[in-house]
Amino acid sequence: MDAAFLAELRHIVGDEGVLDEPLELLTYECDALPHLRESPAAVVLPASAADVQAIVRLCAREGVPFVARGHGTGLSGGALPVPGGIVIALSRLNRVLHVDIPNQRVTVEPGVTNLEITKQVAPFGYYYAPDPSSQQVCSIGGNVAENSGGAHCLKYGFTVHHVLGVEAVLPDGEIVHLGGTLVDTPGPDLLGLLIGSEGTLAIVTSITVRILRRPEAVQTLLAAFDTIDAGGAVVSDVIGAGIIPAAIEMMDALAIRAAEAAVHPNFPPADTVLIVELDGPSAEVAALFSVVKDTCMRHGATTIEVAQNDEQRARIWRGRKAAFAAMGRVSPNYYVQDGVVPRTRLPEVLNRIRRLEARSGLRIGNVFHAGDGNLHPLICYDERVPGEADKAVEVAAEILSYCIEAGGSLTGEHGIGADKSQYMPTMFSADDLAVMQRVRAAFDPRGLSNPGKVFPTPRLCGEVPGPYRQHPVEAAGLADRL
Amino acid sequence: MERSAESLALRDTPRSAESLALRDHIDKCVHCGFCLPSCPTYMLWGEEMDSPRGRIYLMKAGLDGRAAMTDGFVRHFDACLGCMACVTACPSGVQYAPLIEATRGQIERQHSRSLGDRLFRRAIFAVLPYPARLRIALLPLAALGSLRHVGRVLRTRQFAGSKRTRPTSAATAGSERTRPTSDDQRPTTITRLRAALALAPRVTWASLFASLPERTPAVGERRLTVGLLTGCAQRVMFPQVNRATVNVLSAEGCDVVAPSAQACCGALALHAGRLDEARACARRTIEAFEQAYVDRIAVNAAGCGSSMKEYGELLADDPAWAARASAFASRVRDVSELVDELGRPRATRHPLKLRIAYQDACHLAHAQGIRQPPRNLLASIPGVELLAMAEADVCCGSAGIYNLVEPDTARQLGDRKAAHITAVNPDVVASANPGCTLQIGAAAKRRGHEWRVLHPIEILDASIKGKDILSPQDDEGRSRTRGGQQPSNR
16 A cells, blocks of 8 residues: 555544554454455544545545445445455444434444444433344444344334434545434435445444334244244234234244354254244233234144243343354354345245255255345355355355245345345346446445445456455466455 | 465464364354454454454464464454453354463464563563562562552653553543554553552551461351362452451351462463463462362452363363363362352341442453352342442453553553443442452542452451441551542542
8 A cells, every 4th residue: 555645544543543564454354254355455443523534535535445344244245345445444433422312312423333322222211223133243334334124123124214314424525414313304315325325325424313212012932833834824924914023033943053052042942933022012012912822823833932021032032143153153154145035935935945955065044034034044164175165155146046036135134245246137137237326426436435345346357256265366376465 | 465475373383283273263253243342452442453353363364374473463462351251242152262372372482572571571470479479579568558659659750651542432431542553562661560569459567478277167067178279469469358258158167278288370371371380380279179178169369260160171181180180170169159059148147238339350250151149149248239330241451460561451441440330339349359459449549539349258258247348447457438439639
């Protein structure tokens, strides 16, 4: 990296805020999708929105691409660095700026974790609804970038439904305020456009979210079934009965085993478990909960455990939320995918996944938000076995093709990122993609903000997209990956 | 990306059992990042390479030959507190303790530190684990009556530190951010000595030379025979904690044996990667307690208990000792754990009207998974109110010898801890580790507070005796201000 450029970065954020030692940069080469790796030219840690603005202005002037990063927990490689570009790590922008209980809103910086918002308002009886499984660590800025969901978005919606306004730095360094502090503002929904744009349109520097009153009652049950079809039928019947559960989650045998090994949630050793949670006024919850229980019984639930208190409920959720990371207990590496299918097609797609599992020889765990048909297949592999990582990618691609064939989508909540950009043409026509590109270009005509994400782009000449592997030119020692 | 051909890093013996075991532990990390918010250095600096995930990534890079053992590499492992909060947070079951211990072991063997750094570390390990030497080191303090005079004199001198500071952005901490990254930013020996002086306990002749009877019989029918690890620092700096442990265990029906042959348990050495020293200490400790024929070994210092429970792994490769070490480790209990295990209290608890902030010692909560027993122990005392303190299980910055070798970072964490303690305004802070007690005491003093920082077992002892623990005069004849409410503007 150009020494003058680094000097200017240091001038903006101080020596403390610039990392350029190769050793330090190494730790920023991937997010929570570690098979995609790229070392950045430098990492900058701004301490204020003004810092972010100055950094982006500098990048714009010099034509240096930049990638915003929160706490690096993304699962689609959205924070994968760009060769020759810098990473703007927002981990130090972690102040809670304003808590306004009477108006039910909280303003925070992007590095604040999702769970921290709830912690701030819990003493007043409120919470922040979107709850990705990584909520203890994932940053709210990252949630905005990915339009994150979570187990409870079936009833409460995604991040986009909870953000009232943001302050953002556009790719030319201009600071804009989108949305506001009210539930709706006139004009086109630019805020909605920004949320879920995966860092390709702007970097948010403060976010105002709405918080919700804790429901009067919450009831949670854990039901076990012998087949996925039985579990799937329960999901369809519950929703068909007009009930909107706060969450309906499904896990299969391998995921159950991993979660059990990791956090001991005391799940039954079943083929499929279903977690159903209802919340709302006590009378309503009590009435609907018995309908849910009956439905489970009717479809042959082998066991039904009803959480008797908050501690038992937390234990059940701990099992569910630790499921991804817990795969480390049963496999050296795993690759989590994120696809969506219409709810009614769930059992069919899952059975296809099981056949694929048998054929490929790679174990596949399944964890999913069954209520909205959001699948999270966890493909187990061992990167030390030659060819297995490649096979995992092929398996993932095939699963995504099942989703598209069933009328679904490439991603429910993890984003397209660098991981799935090459599949975009399987879901969208060239015209669709061209329109998206024009929107993007309206914000970032030079493609400096998180380039290489979302939209399919070739990489090194002759390189196949997928997990990191040495390009023949690198292997021959003729070129280094920058 | 830099791929240095000459990088040796952690690859000194690429096919050794140690490397393979390390590799297995490292492979368990799936890079999810759940550990980040639990890590004290990530809390302070927000930098990936000073997070558990980043450190494990660096270890892996070392094994793969992608990183060399440079000063920069070593910095990130020196900066780790070894608090094991990441182990609690990890859903994948990564065992960080063997990873950091082995990495530090390799650093100690392969990396050459600056002369000052080497001497300082050598001095620590030549003094702290030896009660006799520690006594001599502390004698001048007893003679002076208090070290605060010296501390004050030193503090008034403007030693130019080499730290660079940035305004903090941590929501709760009011402390400055100092990120030591390279060798020129390493704490100087002067900063370290000043930190050591600020931490030094107030000792008296009587406290320095207090001793315990070799055997104390159980009150009433004997339930167990318990050996007591008297510890190095504990014995010399906090003899009243050992005394209280003996009192409580005996009142609860245990014969208590304090073998005079015991020496240092090796915890400080183990946590610093001085594995051979640690093994030698472990063998001596095992031997001393084997000869005492006890059912359990009670420990009242969290760091010691945690490493004694690890003896089995530490001596696994030594055929003469492996089985003895595992048998020994299975009998080790933290004193609160032991009181819990004894079941129904036998001795009457007299009421103590106290608001107590309990600080989880890392080597108790994270390394041993002991959270509830000390709280149960305190809650068994009528009149005690346990206060819910923010970040109760975040490291206070003591971390073995950490506050001696990394005083700047330790100080930031101490200040953060003191802020959380202030917020709940306790009468007493309960801490089950001598290092934490010193560290919290020093942080309190900086804020102008003088909370009583007591071991839970001291509080229980007072309750059993029906003694007012907040009385102006304590056992050693020192006087203290009543906790937390009277800032003294010295």
